[in-house]
Amino acid sequence: MHGNRSRKPAKSLDKSFSDNIILLYQKKYNGFNFKHFYEYLIEEENINVSYTFVYTTLMNKGIRSPKARKATKRRLAKEKLQKEKKLENKTEEEIEIIVTNEVALEDSHPRCEKPKYFGELTEMDGSSHLWFGDKKSCLHLATDKATNHIVGGYFDWQETLKGYYNVFKQILENYGIPYEFKTDNRTVFNYNRLNENKRTSDKDVLTQFGYACKQLGTGIDTTSVSQAKGLIERDNETFQDRLINELKLNNITTIEGANEYLIKIFIPKFNKKFALDYKKFESVYDASPSAEKINYTLAVLTPRKIDNGNSIKFKNEYYQPYENNELKCFKPKTECLVIQAFNGELLVTIGEKVYELRKLEKHEKYSKEFDIAPEIKKEKKKYIPPMSHPWKLASFKQQMKKAHTERVYA
Numbered sequence: 501m502h503g504n505r506s507r508k509p510a511k512s513l514d515k516s517f518s519d520n521i522i523l524l525y526q527k528k529y530n531g532f533n534f535k536h537f538y539e540y541l542i543e544e545e546n547i548n549v550s551y552t553f554v555y556t557t558l559m560n561k562g563i564r565s566p567k568a569r570k571a572t573k574r575r576l577a578k579e580k581l582q583k584e585k586k587l588e589n590k591t592e593e594e595i596e597i598i599v600t601n602e603v604a605l606e607d608s609h610p611r612c613e614k615p616k617y618f619g620e621l622t623e624m625d626g627s628s629h630l631w632f633g634d635k636k637s638c639l640h641l642a643t644d645k646a647t648n649h650i651v652g653g654y655f656d657w658q659e660t661l662k663g664y665y666n667v668f669k670q671i672l673e674n675y676g677i678p679y680e681f682k683t684d685n686r687t688v689f690n691y692n693r694l695n696e697n698k699r700t701s702d703k704d705v706l707t708q709f710g711y712a713c714k715q716l717g718t719g720i721d722t723t724s725v726s727q728a729k730g731l732i733e734r735d736n737e738t739f740q741d742r743l744i745n746e747l748k749l750n751n752i753t754t755i756e757g758a759n760e761y762l763i764k765i766f767i768p769k770f771n772k773k774f775a776l777d778y779k780k781f782e783s784v785y786d787a788s789p790s791a792e793k794i795n796y797t798l799a800v801l802t803p804r805k806i807d808n809g810n811s812i813k814f815k816n817e818y819y820q821p822y823e824n825n826e827l828k829c830f831k832p833k834t835e836c837l838v839i840q841a842f843n844g845e846l847l848v849t850i851g852e853k854v855y856e857l858r859k860l861e862k863h864e865k866y867s868k869e870f871d872i873a874p875e876i877k878k879e880k881k882k883y884i885p886p887m888s889h890p891w892k893l894a895s896f897k898q899q900m901k902k903a904h905t906e907r908v909y910a
Contacts, residue, residue, distance in 0.1 A: 518557045521547070525558060532745050534558060534565040566741060574600075614646050618778045619675065619785035621645040623732035624667065624683045626659035631744055633753040639743075639762075640667050642681075643735050649775040650735065650767045651675055655758045664709050665798045665842060670763075672716075672794050676785030680719040682729050712797050716789070738774070742766075798842040806834045811860055812848060814838050821848050821855035828855060 524545065529537050538554045541547040558565075564576060578595070581587050587595050615621045624642040631637050640663035642652040651674070652667035671678060710720050723729065743766055752758055789797065804812050810829050811818040819838075821828045830836075830850060838857070839847040846857040 517549075521549075521554060521557050522561050522563070525563065528749070529745065531566065533741055536742050536745070616646065616782075617679075617784040618644055618646050618649070618781040619678045619783050620680070622651060622671070622678045622681050623729045624664070624681050625729065625732045625736060626663065627736040627740070628659065629740055629744070631655065632747045632755075632758050637755060637758070638663060639736070639739060640664055641732060641735060641739065642667050642671060643732050644778065645682075645731055646781055647776040647778045648731060648735070649771050649778045651678075653762050653767055655755050655762065657755070661708050661800065665712075668709070668712070669794060669798055669842065672788055674788075676783075676788045677716050678718055679784050680721060681713065682721045682723065684723060684729070708800055711801065712799070715797050717786070738770075739766075742770075795842045795845075796839075800840040802838045802840070804836050804838050804848075806830050806832060806836060806850075808832045812836065812838060812857070814846070814857075818860040819846065819848075819857040820860055821850060822858050823853075823855050 521541070524541070525532070525537055529540060532540065534555055535551070538551045541549065541554065578587070622642050622644055624640070626638045626640050628636055628638045631639060635657070637655050637657050638659045640652075640654045640656065640659070641650065643650050652670035654663050654666035654670070656663035656666075713720050743762070746766060747758055747761060750761065752761055802814065804814065806812055809818075810827075811820055813819075821830070821836075828850075834850060836848050836850045839849065839854075841847070848855050848857050
């Protein structure tokens with residue numbers, strides 16, 4: 501008999517060490533996959549152990565990783581069925597069928613080559629989930645297919661044009677104008693199913709977003725097959741697996757806090773760990789537009805008609821057109837196009853000119869008969885961008901028709 505038999509190895513860790521790791525996982529890091537948990541043990545808890553030790557400790561305790569591989573899932577399913585005595589007196593072939601039915605295998609799909617250039621194809625998607633707090637929100641995400649580099653992300657309460665515009669703005673400012681987007685077309689179908697009274701321009705994502713892309717020369721390819729944009733689908737899974745736990749760990753419960761953490765901390769960390777270095781790839785991004793062009797391109801365009809009171813109703817408020825601080829009057833039922841710029845500024849195109857829109861208050865701010873007239877400060881001349889092709893009503897109507905009948909988005 502060997503002299504060391506039954507002796508504890510000199511370098512073995514104390515049992516309390518293993519218990520502490522198990523307790524941390526169950527109480528603080530519950531839901532993390534094993535690899536993510538292992539990283540946090542080193543970075544946040546200053547516990548330097550091997551991944552194998554962490555894996556073995558948790559598995560021996562009966563804890564399974566949420567990201568277990570298929571082979572592991574099959575093995576664990578088989579062990580479970582054997583323990584439940586459901587595989588007794590079964591042939592190997594029957595056992596294989598039972599285990600296969602127990603673990604639903606993912607649908608297989610063919611691999612495809614990635615694009616050669618950075619910016620050649622950007623996959624974009626919205627993922628509704630209980631990301632933080634007790635209310636569902638939607639993460640709008642965009643990734644470059646050549647490098648798996650996340651180029652933009654934004655939380656909103658629903659899958660909205662605002663969400664996609666914020667992602668697009670990040671891309672334009674940080675990288676430039678991409679060559680093409682690939683996204684799903686669910687938003688078009690959802691918009692078409694809405695009651696006409698509930699249809700608003702900011703819900704018509706692909707008409708508005710597609711129109712902005714058209715002005716910048718960016719293409720859009722839409723699909724209803726998730727495998728066709730498998731990279732962004734897989735990134736969404738990784739975000740759901742990691743980001744939810746990190747937001748919870750940092751006690752982030754507001755959408756403002758979630759967006760700040762997403763953009764400043766999580767995406768840079770994700771790109772460093774999972775993405776290829778995009779600087780090693782040749783870029784086909786066009787130069788970034790000016791801040792002014794981005795503001796007026798990422799706009800919401802809404803056809804309207806001037807009413808009998810020379811006003812335009814927009815979002816339950818009335819507005820009137822002005823030029824150089826002078827009210828401009830038009831015939832009733834004159835068609836126009838209301839432009840809400842990215843920063844919220846409101847303009848209107850009537851004919852071949854662009855006008856400033858001013859809100860018509862329900863009551864005067866002061867009475868000419870009873871109040872002392874306030875001192876009127878001389879207003880600076882407000883900048884009104886020149887009329888251009890993107891803001892022509894006929895051009896926008898043509899885009900709406902293409903988006904909802906011909907399925908052409910850019």
